Amino acid sequence: MTASDGAFNSSVEAAHATIDTTGWNEGKHIVFIRGQDADGYWGAVSAIFVYIDNSGGFPITILEADFDTSDDGFGYIDDPFRGTNQPGYAEGERNASGGLSGGGLQVTVGGIDNADIFGMSGGWRRSFTLNEPANNVRISFYYNLTQASDYESDEFSEVLVSVDGTLYGMGLNDYVAQIFGNGNGGGSESTGWQFFEISLGALPVGDHTLVFGLHNNKKTYDNESTVLLIDDVVITATSATGNTPPSVTITAPPNDSTFTEGDIINFSGTASDFEDGDLTPSLSWTSSIDGTIGSGGTFSTSTLSVGTHIISASVTDIGGLEGSDAISVTISPMGLPDVIDWNTMSTVAYSNQDNTGTFEVQDGGLTFFMEGNRWRRTTDTFTITPFTLLEFEFQSDSQGEIHGIGFDEDDTLTNDLRIFRIYGTQNWSGDINWTPAYSGSGTFESFTIPVGQYYTGSGFYLVLVNDKDSGTLDNTGRFRNMRIYEDAPPPGSCTVETDFEIGGANGWVNSAASTCSTGSFVVGTPTEVVNGGVTTQLAGDHTTGSGNALFTATNSSAGVNDVDGGNCIVESPTFSVNEESDVSIWYYHGQRDAGDDPSGDFFLLEISTDGGSNWSTLASYDDVTVNAVWSEATTTVGAGDDVKLRVQVSDGAGTGDLVEAGIDDISICPSAF
Numbered sequence: 001m002t003a004s005d006g007a008f009n010s011s012v013e014a015a016h017a018t019i020d021t022t023g024w025n026e027g028k029h030i031v032f033i034r035g036q037d038a039d040g041y042w043g044a045v046s047a048i049f050v051y052i053d054n055s056g057g058f059p060i061t062i063l064e065a066d067f068d069t070s071d072d073g074f075g076y077i078d079d080p081f082r083g084t085n086q087p088g089y090a091e092g093e094r095n096a097s098g099g100l101s102g103g104g105l106q107v108t109v110g111g112i113d114n115a116d117i118f119g120m121s122g123g124w125r126r127s128f129t130l131n132e133p134a135n136n137v138r139i140s141f142y143y144n145l146t147q148a149s150d151y152e153s154d155e156f157s158e159v160l161v162s163v164d165g166t167l168y169g170m171g172l173n174d175y176v177a178q179i180f181g182n183g184n185g186g187g188s189e190s191t192g193w194q195f196f197e198i199s200l201g202a203l204p205v206g207d208h209t210l211v212f213g214l215h216n217n218k219k220t221y222d223n224e225s226t227v228l229l230i231d232d233v234v235i236t237a238t239s240a241t242g243n244t245p246p247s248v249t250i251t252a253p254p255n256d257s258t259f260t261e262g263d264i265i266n267f268s269g270t271a272s273d274f275e276d277g278d279l280t281p282s283l284s285w286t287s288s289i290d291g292t293i294g295s296g297g298t299f300s301t302s303t304l305s306v307g308t309h310i311i312s313a314s315v316t317d318i319g320g321l322e323g324s325d326a327i328s329v330t331i332s333p334m335g336l337p338d339v340i341d342w343n344t345m346s347t348v349a350y351s352n353q354d355n356t357g358t359f360e361v362q363d364g365g366l367t368f369f370m371e372g373n374r375w376r377r378t379t380d381t382f383t384i385t386p387f388t389l390l391e392f393e394f395q396s397d398s399q400g401e402i403h404g405i406g407f408d409e410d411d412t413l414t415n416d417l418r419i420f421r422i423y424g425t426q427n428w429s430g431d432i433n434w435t436p437a438y439s440g441s442g443t444f445e446s447f448t449i450p451v452g453q454y455y456t457g458s459g460f461y462l463v464l465v466n467d468k469d470s471g472t473l474d475n476t477g478r479f480r481n482m483r484i485y486e487d488a489p490p491p492g493s494c495t496v497e498t499d500f501e502i503g504g505a506n507g508w509v510n511s512a513a514s515t516c517s518t519g520s521f522v523v524g525t526p527t528e529v530v531n532g533g534v535t536t537q538l539a540g541d542h543t544t545g546s547g548n549a550l551f552t553a554t555n556s557s558a559g560v561n562d563v564d565g566g567n568c569i570v571e572s573p574t575f576s577v578n579e580e581s582d583v584s585i586w587y588y589h590g591q592r593d594a595g596d597d598p599s600g601d602f603f604l605l606e607i608s609t610d611g612g613s614n615w616s617t618l619a620s621y622d623d624v625t626v627n628a629v630w631s632e633a634t635t636t637v638g639a640g641d642d643v644k645l646r647v648q649v650s651d652g653a654g655t656g657d658l659v660e661a662g663i664d665d666i667s668i669c670p671s672a673f
Helices: none
Strands: 027-033 044-053 059-065 073-078 090-095 103-109 117-130 134-146 157-164 166-168 177-180 194-203 206-219 225-239 246-254 258-259 265-273 284-287 290-293 299-300 307-316 322-332 347-348 354-364 367-384 388-393 402-408 419-423 431-434 443-449 457-467 477-484 497-499 522-526 529-532 534-537 549-551 566-571 582-591 602-608 616-621 631-637 642-649 659-668
Touching: 027 388, 059 134, 059 307, 059 431, 073 090, 090 117, 103 206, 134 177, 134 265, 157 225, 166 367, 177 194, 206 497, 206 642, 246 307, 265 322, 290 534, 290 566, 299 566, 307 616, 354 522, 367 388, 402 431, 419 457, 443 549, 534 659, 582 602, 582 616, 582 642, 602 631, 642 659
Parallel strands: 246 322, 258 322, 419 431
Antiparallel strands: 027 044, 059 225, 073 117, 090 103, 103 225, 117 206, 134 194, 134 225, 157 166, 157 177, 157 206, 246 265, 265 299, 284 290, 284 307, 307 322, 347 367, 354 367, 367 457, 367 477, 388 443, 388 477, 402 419, 402 457, 497 659, 522 549, 529 534, 549 659, 566 642, 582 631, 582 659, 602 616, 602 642
């Protein structure tokens, strides 16, 4: 895959790829596409259908227009899309120099005055006639969509194309491209010139109508306008000298529908074939998760698994050609509460931190938006148990210093760590650095935070953070589809399985009782330290040798940031155990010099079963030389125990010693597991 502009150097890139289909079987194929960033994180999967037809038809060009000297038979029309009726706020013209090269067709919507206008569209239309059926009909064109700088975040513009009244778009969307506003003065936004191509499958004999153009959902000022340029429109096909594939349409449920586990879902669809007629009774329905789920034109099911399904309906005609359609359906787990409705969930300023900027409720109450230096808390309070989960989606157009979320019981910023930082430039010591953080993609990303593993209690306010103290306060944050719910592990499942790859320290904190000057515990990949023939710090984690562990600071060289000046203590959150369980924790300890500080040099790995009131030793070393090696400590705890773990590693007053420690792969699982 290659970047269209020659280099992958921005958060959003247009890309293209060539796939050799030599040897592919005839029929429908699904091509899955996704991207990976420089840190190794994968993005969402997109999919397209590719049809291979070896029926022997010959390629034909149905329509070709470059608009260099005329409109090539296209005519401008007002309000062709989404039921709009605002002809005074849309216009079209052929722009003699506005194409990718030479002329192009232009549509402009919005502007004019300061009236609030909802729904505007304009487009260019041309009819074409097929004297015989056509297979593998493909439409392609270049487009450039530019939206002025003053659109708000709930205002968007989109490129649309339809054939015979049906909209076609990228993947499962019914639009080609879409741009959302970025706030007053946020700068104009443009797709730049992009290439779009889509397969329509087969078209029957007769007259057909192509319309492409622009739709804008809303404008409020005269400086809010959008311009679309179109060039090099081509329609190609394969003549139907033989068999044509069936046409399949899923009519229910709508694409991107969401249901709760156990809901009865009604599916329906149609299938027709030019040669064979109505094939609806022969439809076969499959799920990308559950396999075959039904057959025929209609059926119902209540047994779809939790997750996002690609539901496909397909049929094969008598000549062996297949037709299909697909939609996305999401099944949510039973028992989840409704998402927070911000129209009814009131917020007030948090502590003394809420200063300047805007905040507003969007998407009918599903989204809470902030811009500038805003800290908001709810007036409602919540109880946080060991099993409380916070689930939400987050999006930002512009990065601030701290984008975070959490709970606080006293409306002050001076108590224990409460805020989970998911994005931002500031390395603030007063937050919990959640990983993996928001990638900066500009799109919504999902988060699930096990808050109860970090703190518990009652009377907690929910706090939303969009912090930036200086400069241009254009930083934004959107929290969407937020749920707060309990997720106690079912009988027979592990209470804890932690490898520090996701969620940062997972609730482990450096204790306030620590006295060391350097060497506090951090999450990261340990770097090997060997000095005087003794290994004090290992290379890599226990799980893979290259991942994360919780250890006493990254060392650039021996003696730099090792434990010095006292005792470094790290403690786990409290884990409530429902049944007798086995505890396992992998650890290492390294110490170079022996006997130089018998009272001050030591290592202790401890466990408490009463929430930290009393402690028992799992592993220990006195003032001796120790070569670091991953070792496992195990024990058994009982049902109803409140388990905490603690590591102490100390380098006393004696000078010159090297002392290190680390832990990884912690589990508390039922003894019969």
